[in-house]
Amino acid sequence: MSLAEDRTKPGAGTLYKTIRQDIERRILTGEWPPGHRIPFEHEIMEHYGCSRMTVNKALSELAQADLIERRRRAGSFVRRPQFLSAVLKIPDIRAEIGALGRAYGYELISSVRRAANASDRERLGVKKPCKVIAIRCRHSADNVPFAIEDRLIDLDAVPDAAKANFKIDPPGSWLLHHVPWTEAEHAISAIVADDAIADGLHIAVGAPCLVIERHTWRQGQPLTAVRLVYPGEQHRLVARFRGSE
Amino acid sequence: MSLAEDRTKPGAGTLYKTIRQDIERRILTGEWPPGHRIPFEHEIMEHYGCSRMTVNKALSELAQADLIERRRRAGSFVRRPQFLSAVLKIPDIRAEIGALGRAYGYELISSVRRAANASDRERLGVKKPCKVIAIRCRHSADNVPFAIEDRLIDLDAVPDAAKANFKIDPPGSWLLHHVPWTEAEHAISAIVADDAIADGLHIAVGAPCLVIERHTWRQGQPLTAVRLVYPGEQHRLVARFRGSE
DNA sequence: ACGGGCGATATGTCTATACATAAACTCAGC
DNA sequence: GCTGAGTTTATGTATAGACATATCGCCCGT
Known part of the structure; x- marks a missing residue:
């Protein structure tokens, strides 16, 4: 069943943000532990009843944020949380x-x-x-x-x-x-x-x-x-x- | 003149990454100082001879990285560098x-x-x-x-x-x-x-x-x-x- | 058993298009 | 001069489709 119709009500706003947050929540709560393979874009897109580009945008952002790792042909995987990673931006x-x-x-x-x-x-x-x-x-x-x-x-x-x-x-x-x-x-x-x-x-x-x-x-x-x-x-x-x- | 043909040679790889890096370089070298309005998606897309989605992807990533700020109707602007910003990811x-x-x-x-x-x-x-x-x-x-x-x-x-x-x-x-x-x-x-x-x-x-x-x-x-x-x-x-x- | 080749597959990039939305601008009317 | 309604404009989101590319796994030949 498609979830596209739910899109009208939630306060989330946009579809790709909803998808991103759904996945993010599962990662942060440990429901999907490090190493877990996230559903394929194909499956997510069917689940939400949207196009692949929309799913791709959500996953790309999660990858940019280092929450997941994407590997061609293999799929997308939850990354180990970065313990003790301190990023300083102190240019000058x-x-x-x-x-x-x-x-x-x-x-x-x-x-x-x-x-x-x-x-x-x-x-x-x-x-x-x-x-x-x-x-x-x-x-x-x-x-x-x-x-x-x-x-x-x-x-x-x-x-x-x-x-x-x-x-x-x-x-x-x-x-x-x-x-x-x-x-x-x-x-x-x-x-x-x-x-x-x-x-x-x-x-x-x-x-x-x-x-x-x-x-x-x-x-x-x-x-x-x-x-x-x-x-x-x-x-x-x-x-x-x-x-x- | 379009720059699309140059796409074949540079080691950069993909177009949107080239665009992102070009802009990033100008920001980091100070050529485009904080507050500077970067060209509209429309202009960048003509400059590189590509579609707006490609430009949008480059700019969206720069926005996610907090290098630029995007405002509807107004355009995209170079953000002030974040002095002393330390991001720790120490969940546990x-x-x-x-x-x-x-x-x-x-x-x-x-x-x-x-x-x-x-x-x-x-x-x-x-x-x-x-x-x-x-x-x-x-x-x-x-x-x-x-x-x-x-x-x-x-x-x-x-x-x-x-x-x-x-x-x-x-x-x-x-x-x-x-x-x-x-x-x-x-x-x-x-x-x-x-x-x-x-x-x-x-x-x-x-x-x-x-x-x-x-x-x-x-x-x-x-x-x-x-x-x-x-x-x-x-x-x-x-x-x-x-x-x- | 071993390795090379090859096809299947999931992600990566890109296009052309469409409509939504927020904000800046214009201008009429008071 | 001020206010508010309407217009314009740049970004925001979403789509369907196309082709590129890395790589996993299978099969085949040695």
Whole structure:
């Protein structure tokens, strides 16, 4: 029996959203556990009495949201929930502080160009010898230290970085505007301030700090590795999101 | 002039992906800044010599990824980048530890049912008087403390919670399987362990801890507020993601 | 038993078309 | 000048059909 006639009453609104939410609910409640094969587009389309494009739109969105995985010929499958997946969209500290309505300050502490040593190579994840720029700098908001940045840039992957003026431009901003990336990884952890950090952030030794380490790649090639240290009790990473309405 | 013939050569693959990436590139490089109106579907479709549905698919995906905002009659606009947006998908600590291949342990420390006091109401974000359950519990992996959880559940919003057995089921797991949510907010910060936390996590007083505070709503109604404290140097939130290929 | 080829099948993309809907704009009437 | 009704317009949803493409599984020949 077709369910097309029900379409008139539910508050859901549109058909493909109804389909998407029906499936989403079954996944989130565990009725369809990870690995479960979702009915074929063909079957769903008969069940709702609609065309395949409509079903396809619903499933495509679920796939974009990583809730399901679609495999040609095999069907669509519920994905394992992504435990501990934290996605940060922090393109640019300068812009971030600006968005908070505070005055941005930037200070280059050191910038060294050198052949990558073993620890540089390990941090970037490169095997071959290469040249790097190692940068240490400080961001501030309204003249209060906001974050300490420690960055390595692979000069073989980003040769233009040799020409950039990091005395003026924060390296993060410069990279964002000049170098496209395809993959990134973030790791968030907590540490206590040692002498150097306490000094740089104007906080007490032993105070908690939030650390974000980000690695960025282009087509699998490492571009840059950065470690940002924030005063932990003043700074919070906040995100609000929807369960796809 | 139509660009349809170029479709044969680029490695990009499909047309709608080409369109999406072309637009994405212009946004990420700042060529089209926030607020910029991107060409109408009509114009894009003529530019690439394709049908509107193809353009629509590209734009819909950009909208789903929050890169653009679409307004009827007005057009599509580049959104402000979301500074400091951290999206955590951590449905369930129990499942998370299981996925790591470690033995999950759970221990209810206290569970109190009471009328919400002022601080409860503020934490949940409710105005009216209501009943709540306050739960404190501990999660462990291979018998090592993994996280301390402190949770409030609004009993008016989730009456079924009164019947749940939190001596056996972790409240997070129970809620995930019984209560659908529509919005959530995460805040990540760092603290140092006080006596209670040090005791609960078996770490030293003054050791760094990662704190995740999550609020969950259904259609704007607060459901639960939870604070998870992790040992900071052992625990890392890790996420890898793609710039939409 | 093993591997290559081939057909069946489910998803992936694309088109041309149609109608719905929200919002911005126009303009008449007060 | 202001208000409200009607028009225009861009997006939103849905359709039927077509062809592309990856791949699973079967069968056949060695």
